[in-house]
Amino acid sequence: MQFMNQSFSDIASNLFRVKRSIAEAARVAKRNPDEIRLIAVSKTHSHEAVAAAIEAGHQDFGESTTQEALAKISRLANPSITWHFIGHLQTNKAKFIPGNFSWLHSLDSLDLARKLSRRAQELSANLNILIEVNVMRDPKKHGIAPEALLDFIEKFSKENLHGLSLRGLMTIGPHEAPEKELRACFARLRELRDSYREHFALPGFTELSMGMSGDYLEAIKEGATMVRVGTAIFGARDYSKN
Numbered sequence: 001m002q003f004m005n006q007s008f009s010d011i012a013s014n015l016f017r018v019k020r021s022i023a024e025a026a027r028v029a030k031r032n033p034d035e036i037r038l039i040a041v042s043k044t045h046s047h048e049a050v051a052a053a054i055e056a057g058h059q060d061f062g063e064s065t066t067q068e069a070l071a072k073i074s075r076l077a078n079p080s081i082t083w084h085f086i087g088h089l090q091t092n093k094a095k096f097i098p099g100n101f102s103w104l105h106s107l108d109s110l111d112l113a114r115k116l117s118r119r120a121q122e123l124s125a126n127l128n129i130l131i132e133v134n135v136m137r138d139p140k141k142h143g144i145a146p147e148a149l150l151d152f153i154e155k156f157s158k159e160n161l162h163g164l165s166l167r168g169l170m171t172i173g174p175h176e177a178p179e180k181e182l183r184a185c186f187a188r189l190r191e192l193r194d195s196y197r198e199h200f201a202l203p204g205f206t207e208l209s210m211g212m213s214g215d216y217l218e219a220i221k222e223g224a225t226m227v228r229v230g231t232a233i234f235g236a237r238d239y240s241k242n
């Protein structure tokens with residue numbers, strides 16, 4: 001890019017640094033770093049910022065509102081990008097997800113699942129689904145409470161929702177909590193995945209989307225297979241520009 005400014009050129013070195021620290025955390029945890037997918041969370045950042053990350057070799061991007069994401073997806077029109085929808089999704093926006101995104105990290109209702117399935121079938125598309133779990137039962141957060149998860153997966157499975165592949169669980173860790181508390185939250189999500197993968201005999205139920213800029217190293221120690229990192233790659237978000 002010819003007119004890449006200072007902040008766009010930082011993106012490549014930030015990505016390199018985050019990838020190196022993921023690999024180091026994996027090594028310490030005796031895990032294979034290739035099992036951990038870095039999702040660069042580009043919400044509020046421009047399509048030029050995403051283009052800079054693509055130029056640096058990155059392919060997985062996360063967005064959390066449909067309007068902003070669809071503008072970037074059509075602007076970049078790059079079939080090698082894998083888009084992840086990571087924010088809370090209202091059921092009336094479900095129709096925008098299949099076909100545009102490969103992954104939804106935030107399933108939290110059966111009604112939403114039915115609408116996603118209907119749209120995926122219309123498009124003959126497949127959508128990978130993660131259920132958002134509110135591990136700490138934080139009233140300010142979305143997601144299924146841990147004690148309601150068994151029943152939720154049971155109902156989801158009985159509905160035979162074509163076009164959706166149930167792939168795992170997602171959570172948002174407690175904000176600026178001490179390491180012990182963060183790790184307890186992430187460990188709980190791992191235990192839930194392990195027990196329901198076995199209980200429901202779901203071989204593809206392998207993913208744990210957990211860890212953000214402030215806590216992805218703790219999440220990797222507890223088994224994260226996807227980390228969602230925004231600020232550490234793209235810099236601080238300026239909501240006043242939107």
Ligand SMILES: *Cc1c(COP(=O)(O)O)cnc(C)c1O
Nearest residue numbers: 041064086212213228229230231
């Ligand atoms: C914004 C966001 C992130 C990225 O947060 P950073 O702290 O900037 O890394 C991750 N996950 C979700 C669900 C988000 O909304």
